[in-house]
Amino acid sequence: MRTCTQNYVRTIVLKRRSSHLSEDSFKLYGNRKTYFCQKLGALYHFCEAKNLLESSKILEGDYEARFQTILDEHEVKFPLPMSQIHYKNVERLKFLKSNGVLFVDIPFHEDENFLRDENVHAVKIYDSPDNFSYVPSTGNHNYAGLFSWREFDRVIVVEDEWDALCLEPTAARIQKGVLPISGAENSSLFKRTILEMKKEIIIWPGQLVAKYPDIFEDLDDSKITTVSSSIPRPKHHRSTLTLLNVLIRETGDVVNLGANMARSFVQSQTAAESIKFTRFSMLNENLGGLRKGELTLFSGHTGKGKTTFLSEYSIDLALNGAKTLWCSFEMKLEALQNMQAMQLCQKSSEDCQIEYEFVQEKLGNLGILALNSEPGSMDPNELVDKLKELIENHRIDHIIIDNMQFLIFGTSSDDAYMSQDNTIRMLRELATFTDVHVTVICHPRKTSNVSKKDGYSFLTEYDLSGRARSVQEADNVIILQTSQDIETGVRKDWIQIHKCRHGEIGKFGLKYNRDTKTYLQESDWPYIFDYSDGYDDFITSESREMTNTVDFCLPDRRVDRLKDFLDEESVDLFLEENDTLSD
Numbered sequence: 001m002r003t004c005t006q007n008y009v010r011t012i013v014l015k016r017r018s019s020h021l022s023e024d025s026f027k028l029y030g031n032r033k034t035y036f037c038q039k040l041g042a043l044y045h046f047c048e049a050k051n052l053l054e055s056s057k058i059l060e061g062d063y064e065a066r067f068q069t070i071l072d073e074h075e076v077k078f079p080l081p082m083s084q085i086h087y088k089n090v091e092r093l094k095f096l097k098s099n100g101v102l103f104v105d106i107p108f109h110e111d112e113n114f115l116r117d118e119n120v121h122a123v124k125i126y127d128s129p130d131n132f133s134y135v136p137s138t139g140n141h142n143y144a145g146l147f148s149w150r151e152f153d154r155v156i157v158v159e160d161e162w163d164a165l166c167l168e169p170t171a172a173r174i175q176k177g178v179l180p181i182s183g184a185e186n187s188s189l190f191k192r193t194i195l196e197m198k199k200e201i202i203i204w205p206g207q208l209v210a211k212y213p214d215i216f217e218d219l220d221d222s223k224i225t226t227v228s229s230s231i232p233r234p235k236h237h238r239s240t241l242t243l244l245n246v247l248i249r250e251t252g253d254v255v256n257l258g259a260n261m262a263r264s265f266v267q268s269q270t271a272a273e274s275i276k277f278t279r280f281s282m283l284n285e286n287l288g289g290l291r292k293g294e295l296t297l298f299s300g301h302t303g304k305g306k307t308t309f310l311s312e313y314s315i316d317l318a319l320n321g322a323k324t325l326w327c328s329f330e331m332k333l334e335a336l337q338n339m340q341a342m343q344l345c346q347k348s349s350e351d352c353q354i355e356y357e358f359v360q361e362k363l364g365n366l367g368i369l370a371l372n373s374e375p376g377s378m379d380p381n382e383l384v385d386k387l388k389e390l391i392e393n394h395r396i397d398h399i400i401i402d403n404m405q406f407l408i409f410g411t412s413s414d415d416a417y418m419s420q421d422n423t424i425r426m427l428r429e430l431a432t433f434t435d436v437h438v439t440v441i442c443h444p445r446k447t448s449n450v451s452k453k454d455g456y457s458f459l460t461e462y463d464l465s466g467r468a469r470s471v472q473e474a475d476n477v478i479i480l481q482t483s484q485d486i487e488t489g490v491r492k493d494w495i496q497i498h499k500c501r502h503g504e505i506g507k508f509g510l511k512y513n514r515d516t517k518t519y520l521q522e523s524d525w526p527y528i529f530d531y532s533d534g535y536d537d538f539i540t541s542e543s544r545e546m547t548n549t550v551d552f553c554l555p556d557r558r559v560d561r562l563k564d565f566l567d568e569e570s571v572d573l574f575l576e577e578n579d580t581l582s583d
């Protein structure tokens with residue numbers, strides 16, 4: 001009798017084209033038939049696969065006795081010896097799902113039986129997620145028979161059955177089959193029968209070529225495409241979209257748009273799942289909320305509020321469920337913390353200190369994280385590695401990097417450009433392949449097109465420092481625009497969306513409250529402050545300094561206009577509450 005102290009017993013993954021499987025098993029695990037009917041069924045399948053992976057239980061003690069109990073509990077007859085189990089018997093093992101996952105092994109021998117998948121040969125038992133053994137412990141074991149490689153001319157070779165399980169439905173949407181390789185390394189049949197017959201072989205990750213030289217060395221190079229080793233294995237991806245992105249971006253020179261309709265289905269699904277803004281709800285209209293897997297560049301004139309705005313932006317998102325990680329290389333964490341407390345509670349710094357405990361609790365519940373680093377430069381490679389780890393461990397949805405300059409190295413401008421291109425490319429990949437939204441603050445280069453009237457030039461995406469490459473890589477480019485009338489001192493701020501790959505460009509005004517460091521978007525301004533009017537006529541000589549703040553002065557004629565909209569009593573109340581507004 002075999003004894004294991006800890007075993008993961010994992011359930012059967014049974015979803016192949018087979019006449020003796022009931023419809024029920026197709027539905028349970030999904031197959032191409034199912035998800036083509038349901039369109040987004042692949043997503044379901046993907047989640048199912050992930051759930052199976054994550055919910056597998058550890059069985060303590062004597063494996064076989066425990067296993068037999070499970071079989072008995074579910075009244076499943078497991079006809080030993082295992083080498084004689086047929087698929088139709090195995091089918092019943094799906095009842096084991098609630099107890100974890102049991103992989104039923106397909107014989108992989110140097111004979112044609114393999115191709116018919118007739119027999120189940122062994123059970124794979126996990127001592128830990130990476131350590132497993134087979135019962136009975138004979139020869140080669142491989143799960144190829146469970147997957148879809150036979151149905152397509154193009155095949156993606158992956159490391160093991162978990163990768164295959166996670167990738168298969170997505171791959172099928174773009175007409176590719178999957179084939180797990182582990183266990184087949186000693187088989188010349190594997191190479192001869194499968195790989196040599198296929199028109200295109202994608203190897204994910206590319207290191208498998210070096211790991212299994214006997215299998216790949218003689219294959220025609222022109223048929224092989226490898227997925228970069230910096231991209232995580234399929235089982236580590238968080239959504240179907242990121243898997244599709246890898247397959248579409250990393251493989252093949254030409255994309256069949258017809259076959260890739262799947263991508264737009266998933267894309268629209270992602271949009272529907274985007275995290276919406278409340279304080280800055282006007283961003284929902286253009287950007288469609290915060291979408292996972294995108295890269296946003298955020299810019300604005302130096303010292304004009306980029307960090308301040310993004311801080312409140314991250315609070316808004318956090319209040320709607322998005323977990324943001326701040327990488328603040330410019331501002332000390334205490335300063336960021338203080339600003340976030342004020343913005344969250346909409347209180348002044350002094351009030352936050354008075355109500356310290358309340359503020360602390362509220363901010364704590366929000367769950368915004370910050371990389372524990374001192375202000376200063378950081379090696380982008382080191383940062384990206386760190387971020388991958390944090391995304392995995394803390395389930396992060398959004399990363400803000402403040403700012404790009406701290407990730408650029410090089411003495412000459414050419415070196416700096418190269419470095420910036422490289423950093424942006426890494427951040428782009430990070431967003432795409434981890435399904436996290438990355439927002440990067442970029443400074444503009446020095447601009448000179450300043451009109452006499454406006455103290456700050458109007459920035460466009462072309463004013464962002466570095467090369468156009470960054471803008472091309474980004475999904476969104478947002479600029480906090482500032483203008484200041486040189487004569488009157490009036491400052492105006494607005495958010496301008498210059499690029500939005502999956503939405504629309506647009507703009508909206510902002511007013512700033514110095515006391516709480518918060519912004520009020522245009523649609524929330526008291527209606528009397530009509531954006532199209534401009535602000536010039538709000539100015540009195542005393543209030544010049546404060547014209548873009550919400551507590552600005554209101555001249556008499558504006559009060560009169562207020563009366564057109566409100567009754568006498570409400571106007572009095574309004575004026576009383578805003579006594580700075582009265583003369």
Ligand SMILES: Nc1ncnc2c1ncn2[C@@H]1O[C@H](COP(=O)(O)OP(=O)(O)OP(=O)(O)O)[C@@H](O)[C@H]1O
Pocket residue numbers: 300301302303304305306307308309330493511512517548
């Ligand atoms: N709209 C605004 N009107 C007036 N003051 C503002 C406004 N927005 C932010 N500020 C103030 O401007 C100062 C600088 O803000 P912040 O650090 O956010 O700017 P930044 O653009 O990120 O700066 P840098 O270019 O140095 O990175 C802060 O004291 C902030 O309170």
